[in-house]
Amino acid sequence: MSYDADGQTSSANLQSRQIDEIIPREIARPRSIDEISSTLQNANTEKNAVSPWGSGTQVQLGEKLEALDIVLETSALNKVIEYEPGDLTITVQAGMKLSELQNHLSKRGQYLPLDPPYGTKSTIGGIIAKNSSGPKLIVNGLLRDLLLGLRFVLPNGIIAKTGGKVVKNVSGYDMKKLFIGSLGTLCAIAEASLKVLPLPEQKKSLITSFHNTDNALKAALKLTNSEMLPEVVELVAPNFRELSHCHEIPDKNVSLIVSFSGLSEDVERQIIQFEDFCKKSECIGVSELQGKAQSQALEAVQEFPALTVEGLSALAKSTGLVSKLPEIMKTIDATAQEFGLQYSYSAHACTGLVHTWFFSDKQHEATKESLTRALERLRDFLHKLEGTMSVVSCPFWLKSKLPTLDI
């Protein structure tokens, strides 16, 4: 059962499915959960290593892969199984792309409040396996809040389900929590039931710049400590525009992108209230991102972790308390300076999650060493604050130098 679109397995295809420089011997493309089961059952008997594969956008996540014989693609499992808008729930196959799902939902005025990187390419199964999320902060907008049930196949081929299709459920163990973020190490996800929301009536965004990160964070903190309910509060680096090529973001200064969505009265009031805040917080300027500018700016923020950064580069994803952000941002800067690296960042100022690209146009051994040590230094610092730091994108050789997942 290995074939590509032409029905043939070509070496080019196998090459393109390599993970951590290991090329698989076979590509399986099951058309049903039963076929996933038989693939895994056979692999189990033959002691073959299997890697599930959605769109392959982030298959390199995690530590160095030890073995790879079969890539198990979910591309043939891409249908909507069940959708009842009145229940605000939907069940889809794991190979369905998030963008297709959103399209389907939008026709009924609904959406899945997830805006992860690789937004157009990622599959639902992949997003679940990675526990992907983006800058949007609905109060309960992570997969652990939105996932209602899963049908999956265990490595020995057993087909089982966890959870259900309804929004309240404590029947048995909450195994689906274990599979979220499991990077395909525990099971192959075949189907997922998700909670959806009605599309907001209105959404508006503001962008405001500051002379330094401290001032920007002061404004962000004021916002999050108020009664306002922003959907996005993103702190972006002065060179964000240079890397993302998004002209809606000013360059040369640190900026805060803030979005509000919901009932139009609420959105309007918050826009005015926040503009007022900014004017009182030593901002350089504040303006509304309208129409296409809004969607482009938000998409640039969403896709920042998916950028291709030229030269030697690595992406650090750190979590920490919001109150520690000023310290964290200072340390990121100090670390980059100390090790002679350039850097850029996008930080969710409401949750303390920061994506930092460290990069350099030099590629020699000394720079590689500097990059490794910079990441180690940042990780140590985050640990002192009881936060975490994982390396979610890096050249292959870096995986032998330090653990990429901070567990």
Added chain:
Amino acid sequence: MSTSFVEGLRKIVGPENTLTDREHLFVYRCDAAQIFIGNPVAVIFPTSVEQVSEVVKLCNMEKISFIPRGSGTGLSGGAVPLEGGVVIETSKMNRVIEIDFANERAVVESGLINLQLSASISQEGFHYVPDPSSQQACTLGGNIAHNSGGPHCLKYGVTTSHVLGLEVVLPTGEIVNVGGKSRDIPGYDLTGVFVGSEGTLGIVTKMTLRIHRKPEAIKTLMAVFATTDDASNTVSDIIANGILPAAVEMMDKLAIKAIELSQHACSYPKDAGAVLLIEVDGLKDGLERQIQRIKEICSKNRAREVREAKDEAERKKFWTGRKGAFPAMGSLSPNYVVQDGVIPRTKLPQALRKINKISETYGLQIANVFHAGDGNLHPLIAFDLRKPGEKEKAFEASVETLKVCIEAGGVITGEHGIGMEKRDVMPLLFSQEDLAAMKMLRDVFNPHGSCNPSKVLPTKLGCVGPSSY
């Protein structure tokens, strides 16, 4: 059970925190379901996680099981010490360790009462969101065990969405910390696995929870209908119009009758076929228009009357009846069985009709009080324990309501947990493979079944049918 074992217990927690006399143990034989009776050999009240760990190790040496217990308000027999065993009661581990308003977190011990957490942060304008009806009595540890809900979980999510990390004593006695200070940390979500595990994977002693600012404004409506159909259609319409209220609760005629006869009476109209309590919250600007839209939807669905609470006092009054609905059943009959199956919202009218049929078939009154917003039903089946055979009939009827839920594409419990009560009903919902996978998970933590034995999973995988008791 050897005297040296009891001595061992006394040495760990102190004799003042050890109960072994039969009369003292009486209360701890059951939980709020009262129909499952266990036989604990001792009940201990530890004051630290180290004590819990030592007790677990001692129990393991003597091969005696142990059962964590909060306030014993559970409704499925989850805290019932079935095979003898030591009840580890958490009420003395009830401190608030840290409140971090800036980062919206609270670190508390598992014996703290749910409402007390909200009370301790109320002045700063914060609250802890999950609000089960038993919140004045239930512990947060119990909430973790059951992944408790409550009316406001419709908009804000159930307990698991509000847990950041846990301190757990594993069935080996080892103390572990899972989770952390943020919501999105790398690695397996062991926190998510422990929540809702009904005390069968370990004993939670401390937890880090999310706390939130209270909403700026709240508006509450009581809408009165002639039929549950009209009320159900109203709920569907509200959702279809893109409105997600903070809470939508329904009570039927019999439930209203019970409430109005009880001390929880709050002037619900006694001749109504159904009453809906609808609450919206958020920023004050858009709320007026939202409540107007809801009023229109109610009228469109033939609401006889729509009352908006004019102040906090009236809002509290509206809620008194709903929150006191279960205990109010006492005004109808000395006993009741309640189930809490969940159905897709859109199947509400048919499900209620089928439950009506069950009531007729079994000749038992069934009052319906439930979280209409998320399809979580609570059919309350009234019976009299003194009448021979009624208890069995009531339980059979209750299982029939679960079958209605499963047929409608729903599940067998939304909040109360499997416990003892529904463990042998699990095969109606889950295949043998599903249950085998769950057993694999349980065996990672609790391979000998020493921690809260005989709960959640069917005792004989392969059995189908209601628990006999």
